[in-house]
Structures are given as C-alpha cells and as structure tokens.
Amino acid sequence: MAQTGRVVSLKIVADRLMQNPVLKDLTWEFIVDKAVEVMSLLDAPALYISKEDNIKIVNHKGKLPTDVMHVNQVFKVGSVLTGTASSTGLDNNYSTSAATSSTSTSSNSGYTLIPLRTGTDTLHDHYGKFKSASTGSTGGQTYSLNSNNIFTNFESGTVVIVYKAIATDEECYPLVTNNASLLRCIESYIKYRWFDILNDMDQISDRKFNKAEVDYCANVAQADANLKLPSDDEMETLVNQITQLIPSRTQFQDRFAFLGAQEHLRIH
Secondary structure, rough: OOOOOEEEEHHHHHHHHHOOHHHHHOOOHHHHHHHHHHHHHOOOOOOOEEEEEEEEOOOOOEEEOOOEEEEEEEEEEEOOOOOOOOOOOOOOOOOOOOOOOOEEEEEOOEEEEEEEEEEOOOHHOOOOOOOOHOOOOOOOOOEEEEEOOOOOOOOOOOOOEEEEOOOOOOOOEEEOOOOOHHHHHHHHHHHHHHHHEEEEOOOOOOOHHHHHHHHHHHHHHHHHHHHHHHOOHHHHHHHHHHHOOOOOOOOOOOOOOOOOOOOOOOOO
C-alpha cells in the first residue's frame, strides 16, 4: 500500500454502522474497543504512527508510555564530553533527528544517543534488587521490557524510546489510516462481534450471523493484503537490502538509516 500518512476519525465507521437499524444500540465504547482489537489483530506497520518519548531511569527501571504498540529502538542519552548518561535528561529543544547517526552529537543539545540492544541476562529485570549481578557497560548497553516498565543494565540516566502507537485525536479517540479496505474491515468486524452477542440472545438468526462472519473474513483478508503490500518506494528499499554484496555491520549503531541505501562498489 502506498503510505499517504493520512488518518481519519473512527467516527466515519461509527456513522456507517449506525445506518443499520439492527446496530442502533451500539455504544461508542464498544466501537472503539473492537476497532482497536481488529487493528491489533492486523498488526500492519501502516496502521501506526511513529512516536518518541524520554524516560527517566531510576534504580535500573523506568515507566513505559501507555500507548506503546511496538518498540523500534531505544537509546541511552550520553554526555558528549564524558560519554556517560546524563543525569538531567534532554533539554526542551532536543530532537532525536538532530544527530546524523546514533553516535553523533547535536551542537545545540550537547548529547549523544547510544543504541541499546535487548538484554539476555536472566536477571536483567531484577538488577534493582541484585545490583552486584548487573553487567554494567560490559558487553554494551542493554534493555528489556516487562510489566509496563523498561529495565536497563545501567542504574540511572535517561533513555529515548522510539515506538509505534495508534494515532488519537484531541479527545484520545483512535484515528485510523485512510484506507477503504481497512475501514470496511473495521466496520464488518464490529458488526460481526455485535451480531455474535445478538445471536447468543436469539435476537437474530444463525443465517444473518453467518453472513456477518463471512463478510468479516473476506474484508479482513483484503485489508491485511492491502496494508502489507509494499509501495514502489518501499520495494526499492527492500531490493537494495537483499541485493547487497557486502552486508553492513553498523546498521544498528546508525539507527538503520542506511539499511535501504543503494550499494556502490569501486573496482580498482
């Protein structure tokens, strides 16, 4: 799918559903809940927006944002002069795009971003209780996610988390990608789940419920294929990745910025 970056209000789906007299008793809470549920089931990258947040680490632990769906990468905020974690965090003018690479610095902020890899230590989530077990900087900086928290192998500092989230409006209601297949999929899923309730109460026939189920199965398959089909630009990036003769070993440190760049070989 060609990513346009456009999102629309979930109220469009609600208005379509309310046109059916059988669905007149639908509540807004039910619509939002089932819409988020089917979007999570589809789990296509095009459904989410990219966000970043700064998290204060105290005693090897920090609180994750409430809207995290997928974590792209985590960085430790280090001092330019010492290379250690800053005790004050980021200033108000800081932007993660200020640096040209993860180990570069911003002339305005005076900070550097150090990428963290996933921790593999079985005690990684418990360094706060077993401080002597912490690996420190040995083997690199690491993090893990558990129970709405982020755990690090350094005791204190600030991390920047780049993650995917569902877009919301000013009232915190979901915004969905402006894609006809997706909107029809959400609409049919909500109808199917509501008809399931009505069928259990013997208010609609099995025939009507089965039709709603078939409609949902067809629409979710179409939406899944449509959302995950790469655009021409995305295909170019993908082809460049899989046709590289000399794989790069520095993509992680470079925030994967050059992962889809075309390879240029010099033959002497």
